[in-house]
Amino acid sequence: EIVLTQSPGTLSLSPGERATLSCRASQSVISNYLAWYQQKPGQAPRVLIYGASRRATGIPDRFSGSGSGTDFTLTITRLEPEDFAVYYCQQYGTSTAFGQGTKVEIK
Amino acid sequence: EVQLVESGGGLVQPGGSLRVSCAASGFSFSSYSLSWVRQAPGKGLEWISYITSNSATIYYADSVKGRFTISRDNAKDSLFLQLSSLRAEDTAVYYCARDDDGDNRIGYFDYWGQGTLVTVSS
Numbered sequence: 001e002i003v004l005t006q007s008p009g010t011l012s013l014s015p016g017e018r019a020t021l022s023c024r025a026s027q028s029v030i031s032n033y034l035a036w037y038q039q040k041p042g043q044a045p046r047v048l049i050y051g052a053s054r055r056a057t058g059i060p061d062r063f064s065g066s067g068s069g070t071d072f073t074l075t076i077t078r079l080e081p082e083d084f085a086v087y088y089c090q091q092y093g094t095s096t097a098f099g100q101g102t103k104v105e106i107k
Numbered sequence: 108e109v110q111l112v113e114s115g116g117g118l119v120q121p122g123g124s125l126r127v128s129c130a131a132s133g134f135s136f137s138s139y140s141l142s143w144v145r146q147a148p149g150k151g152l153e154w155i156s157y158i159t160s161n162s163a164t165i166y167y168a169d170s171v172k173g174r175f176t177i178s179r180d181n182a183k184d185s186l187f188l189q190l191s192s193l194r195a196e197d198t199a200v201y202y203c204a205r206d207d208d209g210d211n212r213i214g215y216f217d218y219w220g221q222g223t224l225v226t227v228s229s
Contacts, residue, residue, distance in 0.1 A: 047217055
């Protein structure tokens with residue numbers, strides 16, 4: 001079973017700043033099958049990134065994913081007010097599992 | 108427009124049973140695998156079950172294996188989850204999610220429903 005550990009737990013930033021979120025896997029993720037989701041209060045998750053670095057349809061280019069093997073990163077280059085939310089990573093290379101989430105909050 | 112709409116949640120006593128449903132529209136339902144993902148109040152996401160387009164392959168998380176049963180009716184564009192032997196720790200919002208991967212393996216989830224809340228309490 002692959003365990004995903006996200007850090008930090010909470011990220012306090014201001015609009016316009018850069019956000020860097022980390023997702024570390026306990027074993028190598030096959031074929032970099034790693035996705036990132038955004039979830040706002042009272043809403044379902046929305047996929048942002050799949051295959052570690054591919055933006056999903058309609059996702060702004062300020063969101064980017066990178067990484068391989070066991071270390072992955074979601075970067076939001078300039079935070080917009082609507083980007084303050086909880087972010088989850090998911091590996092789907094070996095069965096599937098989600099990380100515990102990173103909350104991006106307004107500083 | 109792809110839509111997934113869950114229903115059937117509610118309050119149930121420990122040890123009880125419940126069936127939740129997911130009605131799909133806006134895509135070729137019979138061509139896609141689907142999953143159920145749950146989220147306990149204030150907690151993270153937990154994948155719990157997966158079914159392929161033709162129901163030939165089914166997976167469960169260890170936390171629900173033997174208690175929950177996933178099924179689908181392609182003629183009615185519907186996905187189901189039968190929850191049995193319910194425990195307090197099964198209290199959660201239950202989401203259905205469309206799997207992007209067409210193979211017999213779990214992929215990432217490109218569309219989600221709005222969720223239905225199941226509360227297990229006496």
